[in-house]
Amino acid sequence: MISIRTILSGSLLVSAVIGTSIVFTDTYLWSAAPTHALGLIGFIALEIALAIAFSNRISLASLLSIALSAVQAIAMLADVLTYSTPDVPQKAFRAYLVNNPVFMGLLVVQLVILAIAIGATNLRYEYKLLRKWIQLNLPHKTQHLPS
Numbered sequence: 200m201i202s203i204r205t206i207l208s209g210s211l212l213v214s215a216v217i218g219t220s221i222v223f224t225d226t227y228l229w230s231a232a233p234t235h236a237l238g239l240i241g242f243i244a245l246e247i248a249l250a251i252a253f254s255n256r257i258s259l260a261s262l263l264s265i266a267l268s269a270v271q272a273i274a275m276l277a278d279v280l281t282y283s284t285p286d287v288p289q290k291a292f293r294a295y296l297v298n299n300p301v302f303m304g305l306l307v308v309q310l311v312i313l314a315i316a317i318g319a320t321n322l323r324y325e326y327k328l329l330r331k332w333i334q335l336n337l338p339h340k341t342q343h344l345p346s
Contacts, residue, residue: 203319204253204319207253207260207261207312208249208253214271215243215247217301218246225301227295232282232292235282259328259329262320268312272309272310276306279296279297
């Protein structure tokens with residue numbers, strides 16, 4: 200039986216592959232929004248790191264995958280809804296993104312990762328691990344954390 204960690208790790212790697220294909224093939228993205236292309240490279244690096252963390256059974260990896268996929272999905276939706284530059288009208292950029300099957304595929308993968316990770320994560324356990332790490336590493340900041 201395939202473990203949920205394997206599925207999440209594989210999903211993160213699929214996302215990284217799709218993102219890499221966008222980085223290497225989408226010349227319009229580089230010309231219209233080069234900082235967004237660089238941000239995508241950052242997401243790719245984090246996805247690969249999380250996939251490795253899953254293979255090493257790092258406890259907080261599923262919680263981090265929730266955060267990463269949520270942030271990436273929100274950033275992508277913000278691009279669709281609000282991004283514009285003086286050179287590229289917002290409607291034109293929105294139409295380009297919505298009609299770009301690779302971009303839309305990457306967005307769907309983020310939502311799938313988010314759903315799988317939320318379903319697989321024991322949030323109470325993960326919160327306790329995070330709280331314990333904060334208490335051990337930042338003792339002056341933990342006095343106000345609820346139990």
